[in-house]
Amino acid sequence: xxxxxxxxxxxxxxxxxxxxxxxxxxxxxxxxxxxxxxxxxxxxxxxxxxxxxxxxxxxxxxxxxxxxxxxxxxxxxxxxxxxxxxxxxxxxxxxxxxxxxxxxxxxxxxxxxxxxxxxxxxxxxxxxxxxxxxxxxxxxxxxxxxxxxxxxxxxxxxxxxxxxxxxxxxxxxxxxxxxxxxxx
Numbered sequence: 001x002x003x004x005x006x007x008x009x010x011x012x013x014x015x016x017x018x019x020x021x022x023x024x025x026x027x028x029x030x031x032x033x034x035x036x037x038x039x040x041x042x043x044x045x046x047x048x049x050x051x052x053x054x055x056x057x058x059x060x061x062x063x064x065x066x067x068x069x070x071x072x073x074x075x076x077x078x079x080x081x082x083x084x085x086x087x088x089x090x091x092x093x094x095x096x097x098x099x100x101x102x103x104x105x106x107x108x109x110x111x112x113x114x115x116x117x118x119x120x121x122x123x124x125x126x127x128x129x130x131x132x133x134x135x136x137x138x139x140x141x142x143x144x145x146x147x148x149x150x151x152x153x154x155x156x157x158x159x160x161x162x163x164x165x166x167x168x169x170x171x172x173x174x175x176x177x178x179x180x181x182x183x184x
Contacts, residue, residue, distance in 0.1 A: 052144040052173035064092035064163040067123045068145045068175040074101035074108045075152035084150055084157065091130065091163045096175075101149050111155050115139055115147040123174060126165040132156050143175045 055066060069088060073081035085098040101108060107115075112131045116124035118138035127146045128134050132155040 050176065051142045053176055054171045055174050057167050057170060057172050060166060060168060061164040062122045062126060062167040062172060064088075064126065065094060066172070066174055067126060068094045068096050069127060070096050070145060070147045071098045072101035072147060072149045073099070074113070074149040075154065077152065077154070080150050080154060084148060084154075087157045088130070088148075091161075093127070093163075096145065107149065109135055109149050109151040110153045111135070111151055113137060113147075113149040113151070115141075115149065117141050117144050122165050122167045122172065126163075129161040129165070130158050132158060144173055145175045 057066075071081045071085045071088065073079075081098045081100070085095050089095055107113070112134040113136075114124060114128045114131065114134045115137045116127070117140055118124065119136040121138075121144070123144060123146055124136060124138070127148065128136050131148070
């Protein structure tokens with residue numbers, strides 16, 4: 001009686017071998033598809049940030065033309081970033097880019113937000129002096145550029161703000177200067 005039972009068991013195992021193999025391959029295919037889909041739909045990595053480079057400070061003052069800014073419209077008013085960009089360029093600042101703010105809502109100000117390496121840095125203070133009631137945020141950025149985010153309740157530009165600030169050191173680490181006509 002052992003033989004018919006073992007023959008039956010062998011036949012059952014042989015019969016299950018193909019469906020079990022197909023299920024295992026299907027599971028493997030599903031996992032591969034899922035991983036591939038996640039990889040394809042993941043956001044691209046952020047662009048590599050060039051570190052700051054030492055730049056001379058003459059006459060003990062950091063000047064607007066040494067400071068690189070990026071201007072973002074974080075509100076719904078069309079053309080606001082372009083308006084702020086024009087005002088900053090008129091004061092001598094180097095504007096690397098002007099666009100709409102695409103970040104999370106926590107970084108979207110109601111008024112004006114100035115973001116730089118640290119709130120006490122001279123380039124951040126110089127830029128902040130041009131904006132009324134600006135919120136100043138430090139994020140430790142390596143390139144020492146300054147972001148300006150203008151929101152729905154943008155309080156305005158200070159026209160008579162100084163375009164230089166005292167800085168006692170002979171050098172300051174700032175982004176490489178962009179030549180006119182090469183900004184994005």
